[in-house]
Amino acid sequence: MNHSRFYSLKNKWVLITGASSGFGAATAQAFAAAGAKLLLGARRMDRLKKVAAEAKRAGAADAVFHKLDVSQTASVNNFILWAKTKLKSQPLQVLVNNAGGAHGLDSVAAGKDADWETMLQTNVLGLLRVTRAALPLLPRDAGASIINIGSIAGRAAYAGASAYCAAKASELQITRVLRHELFGTGIRVGTIDPGLAETEFSIVRFKGDKQKAADVYAGMNPLTAEDIAETIVWVASRPPHVNIDEILIKPTDQVEMGKVFRRTKL
Ligand code: NDP
Numbered sequence: 001m002n003h004s005r006f007y008s009l010k011n012k013w014v015l016i017t018g019a020s021s022g023f024g025a026a027t028a029q030a031f032a033a034a035g036a037k038l039l040l041g042a043r044r045m046d047r048l049k050k051v052a053a054e055a056k057r058a059g060a061a062d063a064v065f066h067k068l069d070v071s072q073t074a075s076v077n078n079f080i081l082w083a084k085t086k087l088k089s090q091p092l093q094v095l096v097n098n099a100g101g102a103h104g105l106d107s108v109a110a111g112k113d114a115d116w117e118t119m120l121q122t123n124v125l126g127l128l129r130v131t132r133a134a135l136p137l138l139p140r141d142a143g144a145s146i147i148n149i150g151s152i153a154g155r156a157a158y159a160g161a162s163a164y165c166a167a168k169a170s171e172l173q174i175t176r177v178l179r180h181e182l183f184g185t186g187i188r189v190g191t192i193d194p195g196l197a198e199t200e201f202s203i204v205r206f207k208g209d210k211q212k213a214a215d216v217y218a219g220m221n222p223l224t225a226e227d228i229a230e231t232i233v234w235v236a237s238r239p240p241h242v243n244i245d246e247i248l249i250k251p252t253d254q255v256e257m258g259k260v261f262r263r264t265k266l
């Protein structure tokens with residue numbers, strides 16, 4: 001059988017959660033360069049507005065945005081209702097479940113309920129909620145993709161990350177479950193699991209402490225948001241018979257969770 005080696009994303013609808021910064025914002029620009037149409041969600045509307053405007057300049061066939069809090073079922077359902085009005089019966093070709101992050105780096109003994117709850121609400125329940133609501137919009141046997149953003153933290157443990165590691169291990173398992181549940185529909189499902197990447201991730205984790213955040217990447221070359229964005233677009237643009245199940249992507253300077261090569265001493 002002859003297959004095209006490339007799946008065009010031109011004029012296809014792509015929904016990205018957590019599109020206001022980091023991987024999500026860069027992914028919007030990468031899909032824009034491929035000529036896609038973008039549905040962007042996050043809580044910070046001012047940021048989304050800028051991302052959408054930049055995406056249009058970068059070649060997006062359309063770029064629209066709406067408030068989304070993945071930790072609230074009502075917000076997710078509202079967002080998908082809004083998305084339907086934009087799709088106007090056209091299919092949603094790519095769903096990128098990216099919203100999430102880490103909050104705090106406390107041991108279990110010192111863990112805070114609010115941090116644990118936020119991590120599980122966003123990285124786990126948010127992913128489930130958005131996927132449940134968006135599934136009816138994805139076409140069968142037409143090269144559609146669900147791409148979830150996991151983490152090296154879902155595959156390896158480190159002190160202070162109990163709830164985050166648990167959340168990203170859940171994301172990995174949910175991805176695998178979805179692959180089973182959608183088997184036979186032609187809908188592709190995969191996870192991209194990055195190691196250290198310099199975005200707003202550590203600023204959020206350390207609750208705005210920019211010095212602590214910068215120290216995470218001191219003396220090493222971390223991944224960039226663009227590295228992950230390009231990988232996401234590559235996954236979505238494989239021919240429809242190809243499912244990229246799992247990608248673990250790390251900086252060259254990071255061989256495993258705690259083993260990072262630094263050119264300067266902290
Ligand atoms: P950023 O902090 O830059 O981006 C996080 C994004 O998630 C923001 O757009 C934020 O938008 C959104 N978000 C957070 N909470 C919610 C919510 N309740 N509802 C809707 N959107 C939300 O970090 P990254 O880009 O690095 O993180 C993106 C994903 O990648 C996360 O899932 C993270 O766990 C994962 N990851 C990050 C790595 C890294 O080293 N940077 C490595 C591996 C995985 P807003 O605040 O406007 O709502």
Ligand code: 8X3
Pocket residue numbers: 150151152153161194195196197201
């Ligand atoms: C983010 C990567 O190593 O900070 O998921 O947990 S790490």
